[in-house]
Each structure stands twice: as C-alpha cells, then as structure tokens.
Amino acid sequence: MKTLRQQLFIAFLGIAFAIVAVFGMMSHFIATEYAAESEIHMLQSFVQEKAERLATELESTPSINHSQFFKQQASYLKLPLVLIDKQSRLVSSSHLAKNFNKEKIEDYFSSLPSNKTGGIFTLDDTKQMWRLSPVPNTNYRLILFHSEDKDVSFFKALGFKLFIAAFVITWISAWSSAVLANIISRKLDEQNAVLEHMGLHDQLTDLPNRHLIYKRLEHAIRYAEYARKPLALFLFELNNLKDINDTLGHTSGDELLTQIGPRLQVLLSENDTIARLDGGEFAVLVPGLEAEQTPQLAYKIQQVLDNPFPIEDMSIKTCACIGASIFPDHGDSPQELFRQADVAMSHSKLNNNEFFLYDRENDPNSIEQLTLMSELNDAILNNDLQLFYQPKIDLRQNTIIGVEALLRWFHPVHGLIPPDEFIPKAEQTAMIKPLTKWVIETATQQWAKWNTQGSPLQIAINVSQRSLYDRDLIHFIAEALQEIKLSQCCLDIEITETAVMAHPAQSLATLRLLSKMGIHLSIDDFGTGFTSLSYLKELPVNELKIDKSFIINMASDNTDIMIVRSIIELAHSLGRTVVAEGVENEDVLSLLRALNCDFVQGYHYAKPMSVDDFNDWLQSTDLTPVRYRSDTA
Ligand code: C2E
Ligand code: CA
Ligand code: CA
Secondary structure, eight states, X not given: OOOHHHHHHHHHHHHHHHHHHHHXXXXXXXXXXXXXXXXHHHHHHHHHHHXXXXXXXXXXXXXXXXXXXXXXXXXXXXXXXXXEOTTOOEEEXXXXXXXXXXXXXXXXXXXXXXXXXXXXXXXXXXXXXXXXEEOTTSSOEEEEEEETHHHHHXXXXXXXXXXXXXXHHHHXXXXXXXXHHHHHHHHHHHHHHHHHHHHHBOTTTOOBOHHHHHHHHHHHHHHHHHHTOOEEEEEEEESSHHHHHHHHOHHHHHHHHHHHHHHHHTTSOTTOEEEEEETTEEEEEEETOXXXXXXXXXXXXXXXXXXXXXXXXXXXXXXXXEEEEEETTTOSSHHHHHHHHHHHHHHHHHTTTOOEEXXXXXXXXXXXXXXXXXHHHHHHHTTOEEEEEEEEEETTTTEXXXXXXXXXXXXXXXXXXXXXXXXXXXXXXXXXXXXXXXXXXXXXXXXXXXXXXXXXXXXXXXXXXXXXXXXXXXXXXXXXXXXXXXXXXXXXXXXXXXXXXXXXXXXXXXXXXXXXXXXXXXEEEETSSXXXXXXXXXXXXXXXXXXXXXXXXXXXXXXXXXXXXXXXXXXXXXXXXXXXXXXXXXXXXXXXXXXTOOEEESTTTOOOBOHHHHHHHHHHOSSEEOOOOGGGO
C-alpha cells in the first residue's frame, strides 16, 4: 500500500500535468486565434488605407502612372501590393511583389467572386494571406499579400513562450506543492503514529491494550496454524488492587499497575505480548508455548507478583488468579481463546488463585455444563434433590448434638449424583444461588419438624465460597430463620477454610454479620487452607472441623496424629471447639478421645442418611439427641 506521502505526491504531480496541459493548450489556442485575428484586421485596414491613398493620388494627379505611384510609395511600402483592374489583369505591383507569378495571380483573382475581400492563396509554394480593397472611384482593386509565417510566427512564438512559462511556473508550483505535501504528510504521519499508538496502548501503563493483543493474537493464530505450533493465552487479575486503591489511594494503585509490565517483560521473549485489558486485568500472549509448559509460566508470574513492589516508601505484594487457554486445543479464534482463558481465570478465582488451564469440564458455558445446569434447575422444581443427614456426636457426653445436611441429587436417568460432581459446577454459574436457597429452606423446615418431634437437632449446612459473598443469601437466611422461628444457634454454617482464605477481608465481614445474627459458624476441611494463627484469632467462628484426610488414617500415621493434636490444642487455646470428620473406626475414636477432641462425625457412627433412615436410626441408637449449646463443649 502506498504511504500518504506517496499518494499526495502522485496527486500533486497529476494535477501539475493537467494544469500544464490545459494551460498550454489554451495559451497556444488563444495566441494563434489572436494572431490570426489581429493580422487580418491589420491587413484589412492597411490595404484599405493604401487604396484610399491611391484614389486620392489619382484624383489629384490623374495623369499619374500607377507604377509611378508604387514607386513613390516604395519608401514605405514594405509589403507586397498588387493592383488589378476590373478583368483581374495585373496593372501594377509594388517592389516586393515584383517576382510574383503574374498569370497565377490573374487566374486566381479572375475566378473569385467579386465581393470576396480576403483569403489564402498559395503562390510559389508559399501560403500568402491576401486582403483586397477596391480603389474608390476607379475600377481597380488593390491587393495586399502577406506571407503567413512572418507575424503569425511571432504570435505563435509568443504562444509557445507562454506555454513554456506556464509549464515552468506550473512545474515549480507542482514541485513546491510536492515538497509542501511531503512536509504536511510527514506531520500527519507523525500525528497519525501518535494517535495510532494511543488507540492501541493503555494510557496508564503504555502496554498494548485489548485491541492490540487481539490483533496480535489473530496474527499469531494464523502463523501457528501455518507452522503447526501451539500458542498460549494467559489472563490474570490482581486480587488486591481494589484494597490498595481503597486504602492507599488510586495513585498507589496506578503505580503498582505501571510496574507490572516491566517486571513481567523479563519473563517473556520479544515475540510475546503483555497487555493491560482493564483495571487489574492483564493478558499475556506466548506463541509456541505448549499446554504442559503453562503451569510453569503461571508459577513464574505469581512469583514476580509476590515480590514486593516499592510504592511510596512501602513494599506492596500482590497476587493474581491466573487462567490460560491454548491454540488449537481450546479454540481457533481470538474470541474463543479469550473466553476460555476467562473461564479458567474465574475458576482460579474460586480456587484460591490456583492456576487453571481451560478445561471443558469446568466451563459453565460448555454444552455439557449448560445441560447439567438446566437439569439441576429442573431437579429443584421436580423434587429430585434431597438432604441427607449425618449425626455429629459429642465424645464426652455420648450425645447427638446435631446433624450435617449433605445434598443428594437423584437424577431420573443417571441415578444418584454425588454433591462433589455438581456443586462445584453450580458454583461457577448463577445456579448456586437457587441451590443454596433450596438447602437453607429444606434444612430449616426439617429442623422445625424435628423440633416438634422433640429432637431439636442443630443443623449444619454447607455454604460455598460464592454464596459467602452473596448479601442476598444472608438476607434469605435471616428470613428463613424468622419464618420457622428457629433459634439461631440451631443453624450451623460450614465454610471451607480455602473459601475463607480466598478473600480474607470479605470473608471476615460476612462471618461477622452471620455471627451477629447468632448463627453457629464452623470452618470446614480445616488443615488444608493454611490459615494464619493471627487471622484465625480474628475470625468469629465457633468450631474447626478437621479435614477427614487427617482423620481417616490417623491410627496408622503418626504425622496425622501430630497434626490433629496441634489443631485441637490450637482450637482450644483460642476457645473454639473441634469436630473430627471421617471417623471410620474405634481406633481413631479412641485416639481422638485421648487427644481431647470435642465432637466426631463419621461412618463409624452413621453414614449420611435420608430423613426416614435418619429417623429410624435415631430410634435405634443409644445416643440421645440434645439441643446444642455452645457451652456444652
Ligand atoms: P464436606 O462438607 O466435607 O462433607 C463431608 C463429606 O465427608 C461428605 O461427603 C460425607 O458423606 C463424607 N463423610 C462423612 N463421614 C465420612 C467417613 O467416615 N469416611 C469418609 N470417607 N467420608 C465421610 P459428601 O456427602 O459426598 O459431600 C461431599 C462434599 O460436597 C461436602 O464435603 C461438601 O463440601 C459438599 N456438599 C455437600 N452438600 C452440600 C451443600 O448442601 N452445599 C454445598 N455448598 N456443598 C455441599
Ligand atoms: Ca461440611
Ligand atoms: Ca469437611
């Protein structure tokens, strides 16, 4: 494609040639026209004047010989003049017409109509213009000849000079215009380059923006297709940018954002692109990177972010949830790869910033997932869901202090679907909300039933990370409790340690709110999420539930015993009770007793059961159900 400068130059050159051509042709035409016209006019008046003079001479001296007349005039007759009579016979001629062919002249004029006064006549191979005037009061006619070349050539020469002048002027103006165009276009090019840069880069960080990385991704895909190579697209989002902006101000947030690009550039080659998309969201395009290599680069990115950033005399750390997609495995268009990387990033957000490569299994918008979610919606409406209940036993009192409600889906085609298979998926979509509502509603209603039967068992429900930040659900819980007049301490909410740790500040706020409502709070799967001691002290929770992975094999694993012992001691020192889940045998139970564990849950006592089975079990067991009081521990 031609540059703007070339286009302008060509345009100016074209215009210059057009002007020269038109102007030249016009001047030539005008000059020729003018020459012819003025010449004719001049000849006409000259011949008339000579004829009148001759008539006067003849009148004053009738005896004068014509040749004498011509002789007298010779001094100024610098033109060929010829005098003919009525029969067109040549009577006399001036000195310059002496050599004209007499017969030819007589022949020519005798054949002409008598009223013709001018024309062109070829005489002795030269074109002669002639003008004729009758000599007044005589039968003579005076003819003036004039060879065409003489004066006309002067005018033609004038025309030519004008043409040359026009050409030169136009040429100069064309060139100066071209130079001017060059300067203008250079300026325009510079301005365009600035505008183009602005359009394709982020103003704050000067990194490529969404448009540019999109374009580069398009090219990279085309090249990867041709070269049969993969490419990876990473998306990541800083988790604490909002906190930094809120606490230290936007200038500090901006400062952090500007430092990200140069730091990450060190990890990347010149073929890779890092772009800022929006807020704290960045994208990294790495042509040639295989799927197996993505965790390694994600780990390096995390490390770079984990290294403190010097901002206004402070050292600030940041971290990000990272997701990636691969061409050709996950899509062959920028749109698809961006979408899949985004899904993977959301998955990372839900899983404590662990890196995720896109996986159709985790994609809430994949066909399988969409079908599953719509079926789950039907399951809520068709009563295909059930809560199973597993008792929680007080080790010291040998009483049942409550139950944990565990969700079951009885699919009309696939049969029983365990919660691990559909809850994490529902959590990636809006489906988690109606699902959690259903659990809250069903559990509170079940509590009301048991209460009237004389077994007011505390019911523990599991709340996923996404629901934890949903203010609507907190209101819903309050309403549900109000409806059945449930004493708040009879509802226990279990939140996993990883969910709490994903967004500690937000979790703390929600837990405080729930605690104020009088709801019993437990940290589920404790021991897997690395909660710091100081943070744990802050959390308004009543109970820690030791993850079953530490309990199940405790009898044969000393490390597990040590872990369980320290968790129990830690919890007690902080005034929290402890539940050990996954107790499958008497050996583990004895160990837990020895370690002063408060409560247990596990197959050793009972598996999670349907309401009917649970009621039967309650009838058959020696253990008595008691209303839970937090001071029973
Ligand atoms: P969880 O909250 O840790 O639940 C305890 C899991 O351990 C249950 O699995 C239970 O059946 C199992 N379990 C209990 N005692 C034993 C034992 O002695 N040995 C062994 N091996 N396992 C035992 P389940 O019912 O399959 O639930 C799995 C997970 O699904 C739960 O883990 C919880 O995270 C989630 N879940 C269940 N119901 C709900 C729900 O209503 N809402 C949410 N958000 N999550 C739920
Ligand atoms: Ca649980
Ligand atoms: Ca658990």
